[in-house]
Amino acid sequence: MGLLATARTRPDRELVRDLLYRFCRRCADAGLPELQRLATTVETWWPEILALLCTGITNAGSEGTNRVIKTVAREPTVPQPRQPALTHPLRDHPASPWAPRRPLISLSPHL
Incomplete structure (x- = not known):
């Protein structure tokens, strides 16, 4: 019977x-460093x-959840491209009183 089989x-x-x-x-008898480290870890x-x-x-x-949290926290975030500054919604709307005025051009030949 193995050790973990007794769980x-x-x-x-x-x-x-x-x-x-x-x-x-x-x-210890195997003489492999990996198995010696494993035995040390078990102890x-x-x-x-x-x-x-x-x-x-x-x-x-809970250990699995903690591992996922740490893994996600270590992942580098991708820098987002800079967004142009948002324009003012009222000032830049063509019907806004604050919008820049275009000169009126008359299509009438009488003016």
Whole structure:
């Protein structure tokens, strides 16, 4: 039986201790730096791992949400192109009293 296979089965502490020792021994005997780092990480997080094995309760959902939030926060924002200054809606409307006046051109030949 593997160490993680005991999750949510409420194993006794001696079984868990033996499985942890076997896991760490295999990692050390392999002679691979990656497995040695893995064993160190497991030892560092052992209280949390033991809580999972004994209770089946995990905080994976909140950790996943936190990871997504941090990932999104790290993404660079794309600079938006500068928008031209907005014109004043009343001043620039042709029917506005503040609009610039064009000279009246008469089409009548009598003027």
